[in-house]
Amino acid sequence: MSQPQQHATQYLSDYRPYPFTLNSTALSFQLAPDNTQVTARLSFQPRDPANPRDLVLDGGKGLTLLSLTIDGAEPAAEMVLRQSETLTIRAEALPRTTFVLETEVQIDPSANTAFEGLYISGGMFCTQCEAEGFRHITFYPDRPDVMAPFDVTIQSDKPVLLSNGNPVESRPGMARWQDPWPKPAYLFALVAGDLVAISDRFTTMSGRDVALNVWVRPGDEDRAGFAMESLIKSMQWDEKVYGREYDLEVFNIVAVDDFNMGAMENKGLNIFNSKLVLASPETATDGDYERIEGVIAHEYFHNWTGNRITCRDWFQLCLKEGLTVYRDQQFTADMRSAPVKRIADVQTLRARQFREDQGPLAHAVRPDHYQEINNFYTATVYEKGAEVIGMLRQLVGDDGYRKALDLYFDRHDGDAATIEDWLKVFEDATGRDLSQFKRWYTDAGTPHVDMQESWDAANGRLTLTLRQHTPATPGQPEKPARVIPVAVGLIGPNGQEVGKTRILELDQPEQDFVFDGLGAQPVVSALRVFSAPVMLNRQIDDDMRAFLLAHDTDPFARWEAGRELALSALTDLAMGKDAGAGYVDAIGQLAGDQRADPAFRALCLNMPSEEEIATRLAAAGTTPDPDRIHGAREDLGRRVANAHAHLLAQIYDDMAVPGAYSPDAEAAAKRALRIAALGLLNRIDGGDRAEVLFGTAGNMTERMAALSCLIRRGRGQAALAAMADQFASNRLVMDKWFAVQPMAAAPEDAADVATELARRSDFDWKNPNRFRALLGGLAANHAGFHRADGKGYDFTAEWLMKMDRANPQIAARMSTAFETWSRYDPERRAKALNALQRIADMDGISRNLGEMVSRMIA
Ligand code: 0A1
Ligand code: ZN
Numbered sequence: 001m002s003q004p005q006q007h008a009t010q011y012l013s014d015y016r017p018y019p020f021t022l023n024s025t026a027l028s029f030q031l032a033p034d035n036t037q038v039t040a041r042l043s044f045q046p047r048d049p050a051n052p053r054d055l056v057l058d059g060g061k062g063l064t065l066l067s068l069t070i071d072g073a074e075p076a077a078e079m080v081l082r083q084s085e086t087l088t089i090r091a092e093a094l095p096r097t098t099f100v101l102e103t104e105v106q107i108d109p110s111a112n113t114a115f116e117g118l119y120i121s122g123g124m125f126c127t128q129c130e131a132e133g134f135r136h137i138t139f140y141p142d143r144p145d146v147m148a149p150f151d152v153t154i155q156s157d158k159p160v161l162l163s164n165g166n167p168v169e170s171r172p173g174m175a176r177w178q179d180p181w182p183k184p185a186y187l188f189a190l191v192a193g194d195l196v197a198i199s200d201r202f203t204t205m206s207g208r209d210v211a212l213n214v215w216v217r218p219g220d221e222d223r224a225g226f227a228m229e230s231l232i233k234s235m236q237w238d239e240k241v242y243g244r245e246y247d248l249e250v251f252n253i254v255a256v257d258d259f260n261m262g263a264m265e266n267k268g269l270n271i272f273n274s275k276l277v278l279a280s281p282e283t284a285t286d287g288d289y290e291r292i293e294g295v296i297a298h299e300y301f302h303n304w305t306g307n308r309i310t311c312r313d314w315f316q317l318c319l320k321e322g323l324t325v326y327r328d329q330q331f332t333a334d335m336r337s338a339p340v341k342r343i344a345d346v347q348t349l350r351a352r353q354f355r356e357d358q359g360p361l362a363h364a365v366r367p368d369h370y371q372e373i374n375n376f377y378t379a380t381v382y383e384k385g386a387e388v389i390g391m392l393r394q395l396v397g398d399d400g401y402r403k404a405l406d407l408y409f410d411r412h413d414g415d416a417a418t419i420e421d422w423l424k425v426f427e428d429a430t431g432r433d434l435s436q437f438k439r440w441y442t443d444a445g446t447p448h449v450d451m452q453e454s455w456d457a458a459n460g461r462l463t464l465t466l467r468q469h470t471p472a473t474p475g476q477p478e479k480p481a482r483v484i485p486v487a488v489g490l491i492g493p494n495g496q497e498v499g500k501t502r503i504l505e506l507d508q509p510e511q512d513f514v515f516d517g518l519g520a521q522p523v524v525s526a527l528r529v530f531s532a533p534v535m536l537n538r539q540i541d542d543d544m545r546a547f548l549l550a551h552d553t554d555p556f557a558r559w560e561a562g563r564e565l566a567l568s569a570l571t572d573l574a575m576g577k578d579a580g581a582g583y584v585d586a587i588g589q590l591a592g593d594q595r596a597d598p599a600f601r602a603l604c605l606n607m608p609s610e611e612e613i614a615t616r617l618a619a620a621g622t623t624p625d626p627d628r629i630h631g632a633r634e635d636l637g638r639r640v641a642n643a644h645a646h647l648l649a650q651i652y653d654d655m656a657v658p659g660a661y662s663p664d665a666e667a668a669a670k671r672a673l674r675i676a677a678l679g680l681l682n683r684i685d686g687g688d689r690a691e692v693l694f695g696t697a698g699n700m701t702e703r704m705a706a707l708s709c710l711i712r713r714g715r716g717q718a719a720l721a722a723m724a725d726q727f728a729s730n731r732l733v734m735d736k737w738f739a740v741q742p743m744a745a746a747p748e749d750a751a752d753v754a755t756e757l758a759r760r761s762d763f764d765w766k767n768p769n770r771f772r773a774l775l776g777g778l779a780a781n782h783a784g785f786h787r788a789d790g791k792g793y794d795f796t797a798e799w800l801m802k803m804d805r806a807n808p809q810i811a812a813r814m815s816t817a818f819e820t821w822s823r824y825d826p827e828r829r830a831k832a833l834n835a836l837q838r839i840a841d842m843d844g845i846s847r848n849l850g851e852m853v854s855r856m857i858a
Contacts, residue, residue: 124193189266265302322385339555573632599669687713750784790831808846
């Protein structure tokens with residue numbers, strides 16, 4: 001088997017400080033679509049003048065060097081060395097004290113289809129510099145530990161010219177911005193376009209006045225209000241909960257149509273994928289509104305956790321991302337329902353991160369090597385990174401957490417820090433030794449925790465024996481024991497809680513925990529609030545699960561009991577066994593429980609996805625069969641619908657929200673429950689309700705749900721045509737339209753549906769959102785993507801190869817559709833491997849896609 005072209009691997013252990021300090025950065029841009037000139041004046045100082053070093057600057061192939069001077073003079077030609085990704089100035093040509101390097105380069109933003117560095121989206125100039133995009137703008141030490149204040153001048157005929165920091169000068173054709181806060185290049189941003197703002201103001205807790213703007217294309221203003229509200233709430237929350245205040249005169253957000261990720265926290269100038277800014281009831285779903293609120297908060301929170309304190313190197317990415325995700329999760333929990341948010345986060349973690357950990361792409365929260373850092377913006381770094389912080393908090397308590405965070409901000413403001421620095425503040429603030437805890441950062445893989453109960457009736461004593469074991473992951477065959485906080489509650493036979501929730505600290509491979517003084521054998525509620533990102537295995541039967549589903553006071557554990565009932569039924573059914581009666585009964589009771597929060601009931605009614613069932617089977621050592629899994633889920637859903645048709649119809653009617661649409665949590669919860677009932681009823685009513693709803697719903701949440709139901713019943717054509725007609729010019733709605741078709745199609749049709757859609761003239765594949773919609777839609781159809789004849793694999797592979805030539809980041813990211821290929825049957829494995837091999841053999845494969853594919857087929 002041939003391996004793709006190998007690129008140099010970077011190692012954490014090779015870290016060395018940059019040999020120069022950068023005192024200041026002054027940039028001047030003369031913008032033109034295919035010929036932009038960038039002048040950089042960089043004031044350097046050697047760190048160790050007694051030991052002269054070459055000055056090595058990063059610079060991509062697209063930079064044409066026009067001139068270079070040191071303190072105003074041109075060095076001899078042989079003193080300047082251009083290599084493919086760097087520019088080196090020999091030590092002999094450099095002064096021993098502070099000097100100014102001035103370079104002038106030419107770049108071509110119009111040719112930039114990778115959307116890294118300076119590019120053009122819908123006629124607007126914009127930038128994306130994380131992680132290593134700045135090197136496509138000018139020659140620079142493009143690494144996060146080199147920080148400087150920036151002074152930026154922009155010349156352009158575009159009416160709105162923005163950069164980081166505060167505006168200091170502006171007239172037609174030019175603007176100047178100064179950012180006093182030293183920052184690394186990855187936080188640089190520039191925008192020039194024909195934009196309009198919706199504006200507001202915010203007074204910080206120390207009384208400083210801040211101008212707030214959300215910039216959008218003319219015509220989109222009426223869809224930017226929710227983003228502004230979310231920003232104001234985020235600013236208030238960070239002051240109240242973390243004591244963190246904003247630090248510039250202006251905070252700008254810009255919405256961009258072509259963007260590789262969700263959004264970017266550039267200092268004072270956040271740039272967003274337009275789908276995370278623009279929302280109206282007719283175009284955005286409740287899920288979109290909640291994501292907008294969460295991502296606006298995430299990027300804003302980065303101002304402290306990411307910008308004021310940044311990362312020393314890219315191996316430390318989780319330092320800013322894990323913490324900022326943790327903070328945005330707390331924010332959403334406070335704005336909406338904390339238990340519902342927790343359950344949703346666990347669902348995401350399991351669907352994305354557990355899946356990643358199970359396959360060839362498994363890596364540590366802090367990886368120690370990479371070829372391409374952009375491949376490490378993963379669920380492990382982000383979501384598991386946040387879970388690790390949640391565990392730390394449980395181990396040191398709320399007060400300890402607060403003290404540690406205060407110390408972190410005090411001690412490291414202005415620093416480029418490491419995970420060692422982070423753990424040290426917790427140790428210093430709380431006195432706790434975290435050396436074993438650190439394994440959560442360095443060791444990959446999801447620990448399996450086995451729990452055994454033994455009941456001693458004579459002494460009223462319950463003993464829980466906990467064992468931990470983490471399966472091997474690539475490059476890490478052995479996994480020493482970690483410290484795992486396992487939150488446990490006990491429930492008496494009468495359904496009453498016995499004592500308080502206890503956090504058991506499992507820090508050995510095997511350990512006993514004893515509960516004394518019990519009158520009768522309790523039912524154990526384990527891993528409450530999902531206190532650790534582990535897979536818990538316990539001996540438990542359906543009756544006990546139904547008991548927990550009825551009585552547990554911890555909402556997560558209660559939901560989990562229902563989930564387990566569903567999963568055990570679905571995995572059994574997928575293996576050809578008869579199962580599900582207990583689940584059908586229990587879910588009916590819960591659905592009818594009027595006292596339970598509608599959002600919680602909705603979460604319980606939604607069955608586990610096919611992907612989740614496959615992950616569960618694989619974790620238990622069974623080869624998942626996608627067609628049987630699909631069949632099992634369809635079957636169980638139909639049984640629930642038949643058994644509770646009346647109740648579900650009642651819920652469907654009762655949960656209709658009258659009056660004007662509002663995206664608030666309460667109304668969204670009712671819609672979620674209504675849609676969950678619709679999804680089940682749709683299996684037995686032939687799609688009649690969905691058809692009525694599609695025609696009458698006044699909001700996108702219900703319309704999309706209805707559309708998906710209609711497609712599932714093979715009745716989607718008229719609704720799809722109506723939607724395409726109404727929204728042909730709305731990109732974001734059309735992205736949904738592209739995604740829902742392969743996602744909701746019957747498994748045998750999904751790849752053909754995707755193939756047809758890819759032929760349309762409005763399949764603007766270079767737009768990352770459109771590409772993600774179609775390929776992601778197919779990948780989300782588990783049995784469709786894994787169609788036995790390999791059509792799903794081939795379609796995806798062809799498009800990844802095509803995309804790699806235009807935008808390697810997107811190709812690499814979407815290649816994760818294949819990350820579980822090795823868990824399927826030999827026939828599917830052979831077909832998937834064949835597709836991956838074709839990608840690997842591709843001429844000129846990018847470092848991004850090359851690294852992903854080589855890890856997947858290693
Ligand atoms: N730091 C951003 C995510 C981000 C990362 C890389 C990007 O381009 C390759 C863009 C955005 C965040 O966490 O929101
Ligand atoms: Zn982030």
